[in-house]
Amino acid sequence: MGVQGNTLGACYTVLGFKSIPFSITPDTALAFPGDQYVRAYHQLHYASMNGSLAVLSAEIGLGKTLVVRCLIRALPANVKVAYVLNPLLGGEALLREIYSEFNGGAAPPAGTDSNLNQLLVQKILQGAGQGHKHVVIVDEAHRLSADALEVLRLLSNLETEHTKLISLVLVGQPELEKTLGMRSMRPLRERIAIWQRLQPMSRVECAAYVRHRIAQTHSDGQFGFTDAALASLHWRTKGVPRRINLVGERAILLACAQKTRRITWGMVWEASNEFSKAWK
Known part of the structure; x- marks a missing residue:
């Protein structure tokens, strides 16, 4: 995500950033290659390509959505993905949503609600005959x-004698x-296969995460957190990436106000105080 058009753009530019390092919006370009994320990505990729049922669980803010977006972006063109973002759908509405996703966004024909399941099965079988794989996320x-x-x-349950016809990722x-x-x-x-x-990230992972984000977004690398600041960041955020991003963004604003490219322990502590009540 570039700094242009962002209300904080001038501040980031002054500090030498070419894009925003700690946005809470999942950005696949900044995906952190930590062991658990790489492992989860490869496991879900395998499931998506092999007709398996996979589950990815985590507390709020630990990076589930970013892993999924990296997965969708990396799947080959012959894989049709139904990415369901509204889990409150009833069974029939869910079938309609999946059919639409596999049908290029087009809804099922009018008056076919009574046999939606049959229509969806036919769509999957037709796609499989053309070399397509199907995954519902x-x-x-x-x-x-x-x-x-x-x-x-x-x-x-959809399968042939040799392979499953649909993968599920919850x-x-x-x-x-x-x-x-x-x-x-x-x-x-x-x-579930x-x-x-x-x-949550360990203290070492948290430091690596911050350095990775800065390395990917700073123009010359001459910006960073002191060791004490990194320790404070992990302590206050409990290693939750979304919290790290929120505090990191506020700390950068403080660095801009103080005209420095070095974030200290005190800046992190002050920045995290804005969120401490919400995180209790």
Whole structure:
């Protein structure tokens, strides 16, 4: 994301940035290649290409959406993706959304609600015959109803003698794990081939994350956090990337006001105080 058009652009430019390092908007160009993120990405990529059911869970702000966006961006052209962003859909509405995504955005024909499942199966079979793979990715999946989860389970039944015809990726907060752990969810749970959970960053990972973001966005690299500032950043944010981004952005504003390219412990502490109440 370039600095042009952003209200903070002048400040970033003065400090030598060519783009914004700590935006909370998931930016695949700034994806941090930490071990757990690389592992989750490769596991989900494998699931998407091999007809598997995969689950990615994490607390708020740990980077689930960025992993998914990196995945979608990297999938080959023959993979059709239905990326469902509204988990509150009922079973029928979910089928309609998936059909539309696989159909280039076009909704099912009028009057076909009664046989949506059949239409979707035909669409997937037709695509498979043309060499296409199909993957359904549901974000905020912890909010899916039992009806919607049953629809997804039935879709996962689609297969030929040699291969599964559809992959499923469920992405959500830890509540998703609780839902899938229910006895009634056993038929779906037993189909899960890959289960990844993201954790908060360690102090070492936090420092590497900050340095990575600055290296990717600064014009000459002559900007940074002191070791004490990095330690403070990890302590105040508990290693949560979204929090790191919020505090990092505020700290850069303080550096701009003080006309320095070095962020100190005090700047991080002052910046994080703006969010401390919300994070308790």
